[in-house]
Amino acid sequence: MALERVKCPICRTPVLERAINQYDFMPCNGCSGLFDVEVFPALFRQNAPAQTGELVVVEGDSSCFYHPDKKAVLPCEGCGRFLCALCDCELAGAHFCPSCLETGRTKGKIKNLQNQRQLYDSIALMLAVLPVVTLFFWFFTLLTAPAALVMSIVYWNAPTSIVHRTKIRFVLAMICAVIEIGAWGALFYFLISRGRG
Amino acid sequence: MAFTSRQSLWLAKDHLLSIRSNRFIEEYRRFYFRDIQAISLRRTFRRAIWNLILSLSLLVILAFFLSGTRPVLSINLWPWYVLLALVGLPLLTNNLRGPTCTCYIRTAVQMEELPSMNRVRKAHRILERIRPLIAEAQGELTAEQLSNGMKELVRAAAEAAAARRFVTSPLNPS
Numbered sequence: 510m511a512l513e514r515v516k517c518p519i520c521r522t523p524v525l526e527r528a529i530n531q532y533d534f535m536p537c538n539g540c541s542g543l544f545d546v547e548v549f550p551a552l553f554r555q556n557a558p559a560q561t562g563e564l565v566v567v568e569g570d571s572s573c574f575y576h577p578d579k580k581a582v583l584p585c586e587g588c589g590r591f592l593c594a595l596c597d598c599e600l601a602g603a604h605f606c607p608s609c610l611e612t613g614r615t616k617g618k619i620k621n622l623q624n625q626r627q628l629y630d631s632i633a634l635m636l637a638v639l640p641v642v643t644l645f646f647w648f649f650t651l652l653t654a655p656a657a658l659v660m661s662i663v664y665w666n667a668p669t670s671i672v673h674r675t676k677i678r679f680v681l682a683m684i685c686a687v688i689e690i691g692a693w694g695a696l697f698y699f700l701i702s703r704g705r706g
Numbered sequence: 707m708a709f710t711s712r713q714s715l716w717l718a719k720d721h722l723l724s725i726r727s728n729r730f731i732e733e734y735r736r737f738y739f740r741d742i743q744a745i746s747l748r749r750t751f752r753r754a755i756w757n758l759i760l761s762l763s764l765l766v767i768l769a770f771f772l773s774g775t776r777p778v779l780s781i782n783l784w785p786w787y788v789l790l791a792l793v794g795l796p797l798l799t800n801n802l803r804g805p806t807c808t809c810y811i812r813t814a815v816q817m818e819e820l821p822s823m824n825r826v827r828k829a830h831r832i833l834e835r836i837r838p839l840i841a842e843a844q845g846e847l848t849a850e851q852l853s854n855g856m857k858e859l860v861r862a863a864a865e866a867a868a869a870r871r872f873v874t875s876p877l878n879p880s
Contacts, residue, residue: 517748526856529856534747534749547746552855621736626732628731672723
């Protein structure tokens with residue numbers, strides 16, 4: 510989408526200059542829908558040509574780990590290997606080599622590269638609470654309560670939401686699960702003792 | 707968009723974080739201030755549609771409620787009050803929150819909708835907050851820069867269209 514005009518998101522008609530940065534809704538030329546467009550300098554910025562890395566000219570100069578003929582410009586913040594301008598991947602002010610970037614993405618070590626997370630606390634709470642709330646499926650708690658308890662313990666330290674979130678859901682799930690397991694235990698004890706008596 | 711899905715927008719040091727959640731999985735999209743090219747708001751009729759639906763529902767409930775000979779204020783009529791509140795409160799909230807819109811954010815590689823910015827007032831409030839941060843990352847855009855930039859974009863678009871025409875013309879027209 511290099512150097513492309515701003516268009517109406519609905520009818521794709523290019524927006525005229527007089528409708529831009531007016532901080533008010535203006536009618537679209539194509540569909541007459543009201544829209545307010547604000548543009549920023551990045552729209553007119555030409556992409557800089559990619560850096561290829563400077564060649565090592567003086568013997569003894571530090572060279573790139575991946576390209577021994579190219580001059581190192583900085584170390585990777587993940588593994589410490591020297592990198593040339595070509596191998597330098599900048600992310601939120603930090604510099605990584607492609608290998609560390611890939612490892613960080615797959616293992617979830619670099620927070621800014623994560624684009625999905627499982628919310629185990631919500632799953633555990635839902636397992637513990639949903640069968641009881643729905644009333645008709647309360648007997649599922651025989652399975653879901655232990656599952657919720659195990660999940661809360663196993664994933665206690667697993668990362669939850671990327672934004673601040675407390676452990677309250679895990680705690681509530683554990684409390685509900687323990688109560689449900691206790692209730693099942695009491696019911697079985699009652700049935701067994703009644704059967705013997 | 708599933709019924710149970712939620713969207714939210716968070717402000718980080720150097721980017722906006724849009725979160726879509728179905729309560730069990732969260733998906734993240736980051737829009738760095740240095741990369742944001744444009745933000746567009748488009749007015750929608752969602753408020754009017756909801757007003758119509760909720761008003762009609764409220765009218766039907768009121769018609770049934772007032773059709774009987776019973777007194778209007780009575781503790782025994784609590785199911786009616788609950789029903790009226792269930793329709794009346796969303797109607798009130800829908801109007802208090804103001805006109806609706808859809809918000810699109812554009813970067814060099816994508817044009818994404820931000821579902822959490824769905825009310826004009828809220829969207830303007832968010833824009834007021836992020837505008838200085840974008841300016842800090844990219845610099846201010848003067849009227850002259852905008853004018854020159856737009857001319858450049860028009861010229862680039864014309865060149866691209868001419869190139870397309872050239873490529874798609876027949877090799878040996880007879």
